[in-house]
Structure formats: C-alpha cells, structure tokens
Amino acid sequence: MSLAKRIIPCLDVDDGRVVKGVQFVDIRDAGDPVEVARRYDRQGADEITFLDITASSDRRDTIAHVVEKVASEVFIPLTVGGGIRQLEDIYRLLDVGADKVSINTTAVNNPDFINEASGHFGNQCIVVAIDAKRVDDGSHWEIFTHGGRNSTGLDAIEWATQMADRGAGELLVTSMDRDGTKDGFDLALMRAITDAVSVPVIASGGVGELEHLAEGVLEGGADAVLAASIFHFGEFTIQEAKQHMASRQIEMRL
C-alpha cells in the first residue's frame, strides 16, 4: 500500500478572519487565513479545511474571497464547510477554487440534499460532517447539531452509512465529547464508522499530542486526521506530526 494517510489542518474563519487564535512568530498577520494557509502548505499539509463560522448570512461572501485568494497560490485540495444550504452555495465555493464542501446541518435537515449535491457535482467533492456524542451511558453515539447542543435522535453509525449511500464521498467525523479536550479521538467511534462505510473517513475532535494522530489511523482506522489547535499554537509543525506518524509505520507524504 502506498496511499499516504493525510493530515488536514482546520481553520475556523469568522467574517474572513481566523479565530481560535493562531500563534506563529514568523507570520505578520496570524488572523489572515491566506497567510496561515500558505504557512500550512509550506509545512506539508495534505489538504486544508476552512470552517466558516460567520453568523450573519449577509457576510457569507467573505469566505469565498478567502478561498479565492488561497486557491490562487496554494495548490493542494481545499475544503470549505459551514452554512451550505443549497446547490448554489456549493457552486459558488467550487467556482472560487474550493475542491470539496463539507455539509453538516443541512444533511440532517434534508438528507436528500446529499443525493442532489453528489449527483450534481460528483461524490468526490461532497464531504458530510458528522458530529457525534455518546448517549445511553456511552453505549452508542447519536448525531448532534449546533455544536453539540441539539440532539437529533439519529444513531451515528446508521447515519454515517446512510450518508455514504446517499453519495457522500468522504465523512468528517467529530466526537463532540472529545472536541477541545486534548484527550485524543474517540477511537471506538472512529473504528465503528470506518468499519461500517466504504468511503474515506477523516477523524476529528480531541487531538492534544502527536500520538493521538497516529492512534486515529492505527486504532481508529481513519484515512485522514484533522486538527486545529496543536498546529495553530505552533506546538507542533505539520512536518513534525508527519514524522511522528511515519515513525509509527504509517505511510505519509513527507
């Protein structure tokens, strides 16, 4: 096997600015997503994901401008998530240079949208983001929306299977129990989903150290790992993360 596992840094962007503090000593404007993306590209990021958390819908165009600028000088796959409600939103983002879009709440509200979107643009550019949380004494996982506040009653494993069947080309799975904790991925959740679906799975939520990334692949079975804060605060470079994973016998693009 020579396909490399991927490391994907994620940038939360609010009204065109990176939030959740990015701290690099050697970039002039750490809030500028273009500068941060450029930096990650140089460090060897395999893809970059932008999560648009802009609250007001009339400022939506700012993310398109960000993507357009990044896409004109960073030539690796770019994914954009947040606020995608209709085919027109996807069209707009692909047109400015995104390669994939990540869809979360709209998939829950209207699952047919995933069939429509993948039928229109191909499953290679439709990522479904799944936010899952343990319920019933931790015996299984349910889908939550709105940052883990709203329960949907949907079983996470069944939902993942359904999304892949409807045309998602990839699943971005975030454990809402682990997100922000730095305790590592929910490996049982990752393994349950990677075993259940035939599409690639990106593990997300909880990375605090480099070994967590390796665990996501080796124990969780993930095809890619996504992290934000461990890279933003300059604790580790992407290259260091890749070296660590390679030292655990994981195939990486070094």
Added chain:
Amino acid sequence: MHSVVIVNLGTGNLRSVYRAFEYVGGKGDVVISADPEVIRNARKLVLPGQGAIGTWMRQLHQDTRLRAAVFERLQTGPVLGICLGLQALFDFSEENGGQDGMGLITGQVRHFEPAHRAADASNSHLKIPHMGWNRVKQRFDHPLWHDIADQERFYFVHSYYVDAADPATVVGESDYGIPFTAAAARDNLFATQFHPEKSQQAGLQLIKNFIHWNGVQ
C-alpha cells in the same frame, strides 16, 4: 490564439486547473472554452473532467461541431488529459452501466474492488474513492516527467481506474490494492489519473513541463 485551452464540457470544477495553469504560465494566456474554433487552434489542449464519465461523453457527443474539433485536435499537438480526461481516451468504461470512450488508447476503465485490505498495521479495507496522495512510478522517460522524482506523490480522487492494454502506453503506474495506470502517454497525448493542479510542487512542475512540451514523446 491562446497558448493553453482548457476544454469545457460543463462537468466538474475547471477553475482549479485554470488557476494552476495561470500560476505557472502567466495571466492572459489560458482560457476555458467550448468553442470549436478555439479548441482547434489551441497550442496546448487540456482535457479535464470530474464526476461521471457518462455525462462527460454525452456533453461531447451532443454538439457535433465541438466533438469534431476535439477529435481533430487530439490527433496532433500537445494534449494533457486529467482524471476523466485520461479515462475518456480509452475504449470502454464500466461506469454508468457501460460507456464507450474515445478509443484513442487501448484499454478499459474498471471499478476498484472494495474487498482489498491495506497491508499496513491499520488492517482497514481500502476505501473508495481512492483519495489522497499516492506514489507514481515512472515506467519510462517522458518530457513531462522532467525534474520530477520517480515515485513522487500526486493527489488522486477517483473510483474507476484505467487498465491499459498496451504496457508501452503506461508512462506512470500506482498501486491501490492492485497496480493501475496513473498516467498514460502515446505520441502527442499525455494524461494523468491524478490531479496535477492539486499536487503542490510536483504537480506544478508537470504543468510547467506540459507548457514547454512540443508534443513529441
């Protein structure tokens, strides 16, 4: 006359290809077009494509003037096919219940089997689409491999793969459970399964090589 013409069959995202060519070749010299005259006169022709091959071939066939221009231009002058632009050069694809291709290079396009398991410690089954950075073995020298290391990684995303009949056309090979054609070449044609426009330095180098290529293997 434009130096680089990217054929627009209305499927998939051509902006990334456009941007990469613009970055390497300079502004103003790259155009996305479905105009038969523009295509016929292209110094360098790029045939990109994503999504389903059935839709792609239908777009090509429903406009007879466009179809004639593309087929004529494919006979002579440098051509770079990308993704579906590789698969469509072959005889036949299993996709969409079976679809004839353009038959310019002999071989078939087949679906990856999900049964294969990774040989690494994860023991995961191989996911479809084949998505990510895989190594490309250069099976013979070609001007488009100039300054690109053998076994370099490129970015792939596809569920169907090319099984070329003539090994002499397989200029690049990768492995995903089975070996498959990562790049094919014949005379003035060079086509990749991977996306050079998304493959960072190696991909940009390949695009640069194409811009400087005279179409002779």
